[in-house]
Amino acid sequence: MGPGFGFLIVFLAVPLALVLSYTVFRRGRFGGVVYEATGENFTRLIDPLYLDVVIGSVKLATITTLLALLLAYPTAYMIARLPAKWKVIALVAVVLPFWTNFLIRTYAWIVLLNSEGLVNSGLDALGLGKIELLYSDGAIVAGLLYAYLPLMILPLYSAIERLDPQLREASANLGARPIRTFWSVTLPLSLPGVLTGCVFVFVPSLGNFVIPELLGGGRRIMVGNLIRDQFLKARDWPFGSVLALSVIGVLVLLLFAQAWASRRVGRDA
Amino acid sequence: MRKNRKQGNGWLRLPFWLTYVFLYVPIAVVVLMSFNRNKSPYAWGGFSLRWYGQLLENEKIREGLINTLIVAFGSTVLSTVLGTLLAVGLARYNKSRMLDALSTMPALLPDLVLAIGLLIFYAAVKMTLGLHSVLIAHTVFGMAFVTAVVRARLNHADTSMEEASRDLGATPVTTFMRITLPTLAPGILAGALLAFTLSIDEFVIAFFTAAPTQPTLPIVIYSMVRFGVTPEINALATLLLAVSFTVVIAAQRMTKLTEALS
Structure with missing residues (x-):
């Protein structure tokens, strides 16, 4: 255990501690910090310029998460009902795209949405004319959804799979319609899975800087782009650290919500 | 009863298949385009491996x-x-x-x-x-x-x-x-x-x-x-x-x- 643990202390705990400590220092001229305490980095978060970026990113990440949930829940539900052999195939088919290069998957959407691309050719053939699809918020959401959908399906699947079918049957036998059974039995019991999926989609969507750049054409700046720019362009490491810390804050908050939901379901069941 | 429930879940097939179409169509388009002889990547000009050859160089x-x-x-x-x-x-x-x-x-x-x-x-x-x-x-x-x-x-x-x-x-x-x-x-x-x-x-x-x-x-x-x-x-x-x-x-x-x- 020793060497593995030592490695993690040096290359994980110490770097994270450094990020944390950098949030309270003044920026150095060429990156790094000057060891002078200041609260400025935090107050800059509510500067309208940056607040807009934060609100815009939260909006896009929320839309992505909701769309993912809408598509993933019925899919996971269906997979859980498949015969064992088909179940494995359906699950591998969900995971496969996820194991392919993330840049390639994003690139595929440039090919699809390009003004000469498949979607536009289709629209043109239908006589609807071409529209600018690439370089928009919609393209960013499509790219984020494509990148993280499997991460929503998998936890939902394992939550739904674990449900006792007798509970649904009991609900039906007591005269509940399928919709009612879904809202009062299936959904509440699968809530931990729903929240896990939301963490897995929402947090990386916030921190992604590649998709907004490649599919949004740089018109929309998200938190991820802002963090990248603080480190690689603006050389304002303390402010970049504050932004990173807020992403971690969101992550921790959502994880607590997830733990709370699992405990509740554990007690009820 | 059993038959009823099956019918009730039938509409779930739509989002289920939609998910797989969504996951695989972009990949399929890229793969198809890689074998396209045409220089313009959007019109089909016949099967070719020329881009793979160029890639190796x-x-x-x-x-x-x-x-x-x-x-x-x-x-x-x-x-x-x-x-x-x-x-x-x-x-x-x-x-x-x-x-x-x-x-x-x-x-x-x-x-x-x-x-x-x-x-x-x-x-x-x-x-x-x-x-x-x-x-x-x-x-x-x-x-x-x-x-x-x-x-x-x-x-x-x-x-x-x-x-x-x-x-x-x-x-x-x-x-x-x-x-x-x-x-x-x-x-x-x-x-x-x-x-x-x-x-x-x-x-x-x-x-x-x-x-x-x-x-x-x-x-x-x-x-x-x-x-x-x-x-x-x-x-x-x-x-x-x-x-x-x-x-x-x-x-x-x-x-x-x-x-x-x-």
């Missing part, structure tokens, strides 16, 4: 690929050894939740946060960036997955064999080498494959911790993709898809096979 891609393979092999070996030791230690000798959290953290943490943390760290200790800095970063990342997979296997493993070995007078090292390690082999193998594929595809952390003169393949792809669609990238994408698909399916088969043997 691309110096930058070849360099990126070599760098990526060096990093992936190095970090896989390191993270497999360190991750296995950590998993055994955590499962057998330590019940600290702090260490537990630390070992899974890289898998949960957004890659961007880990990337800037390491960038700050390397700058603070005045380490020059190069392939070694990416290799270390990928080891941190890969270790979390190796540890998780090996631990899952350990939790199911029977401890009585280890006890018997110790009772018969074997040293802890002998017990580890002859009992623990063979039982864990399928988990270790799966973890190593996972670490390897993750490292090959990893972009964000490499982007922050690589030297500009030694880019990994994803960094090369990024700089190409920024300038739009080219048939060469379609060909490269298809090759990478083929590699990932083969590795994932092979891993699936292999874990099944080794589990059946043990």
Whole structure:
């Protein structure tokens, strides 16, 4: 255990501690910090310029998460009902795209949405004319959804799979319609899975800087782009650290919500 | 009754198939385009392998690929050894939740946060960036997955064999080498494959911790993709898809096979 643990202390705990400590220092001229305490980095978060970026990113990440949930829940539900052999195939088919290069998957959407691309050719053939699809918020959401959908399906699947079918049957036998059974039995019991999926989609969507750049054409700046720019362009490491810390804050908050939901379901069941 | 319920779920087929169409159509289009003779990537001009030929002559891609393979092999070996030791230690000798959290953290943490943390760290200790800095970063990342997979296997493993070995007078090292390690082999193998594929595809952390003169393949792809669609990238994408698909399916088969043997 020793060497593995030592490695993690040096290359994980110490770097994270450094990020944390950098949030309270003044920026150095060429990156790094000057060891002078200041609260400025935090107050800059509510500067309208940056607040807009934060609100815009939260909006896009929320839309992505909701769309993912809408598509993933019925899919996971269906997979859980498949015969064992088909179940494995359906699950591998969900995971496969996820194991392919993330840049390639994003690139595929440039090919699809390009003004000469498949979607536009289709629209043109239908006589609807071409529209600018690439370089928009919609393209960013499509790219984020494509990148993280499997991460929503998998936890939902394992939550739904674990449900006792007798509970649904009991609900039906007591005269509940399928919709009612879904809202009062299936959904509440699968809530931990729903929240896990939301963490897995929402947090990386916030921190992604590649998709907004490649599919949004740089018109929309998200938190991820802002963090990248603080480190690689603006050389304002303390402010970049504050932004990173807020992403971690969101992550921790959502994880607590997830733990709370699992405990509740554990007690009820 | 039963028939009724089946009909009630029928509409679920729509989002179910929609998911798979959504997941595979973009990939299929790229693969198809890679075999297109036409220079304009959007009109079909007949089947051709010319873009694959051009790809092989691309110096930058070849360099990126070599760098990526060096990093992936190095970090896989390191993270497999360190991750296995950590998993055994955590499962057998330590019940600290702090260490537990630390070992899974890289898998949960957004890659961007880990990337800037390491960038700050390397700058603070005045380490020059190069392939070694990416290799270390990928080891941190890969270790979390190796540890998780090996631990899952350990939790199911029977401890009585280890006890018997110790009772018969074997040293802890002998017990580890002859009992623990063979039982864990399928988990270790799966973890190593996972670490390897993750490292090959990893972009964000490499982007922050690589030297500009030694880019990994994803960094090369990024700089190409920024300038739009080219048939060469379609060909490269298809090759990478083929590699990932083969590795994932092979891993699936292999874990099944080794589990059946043990």
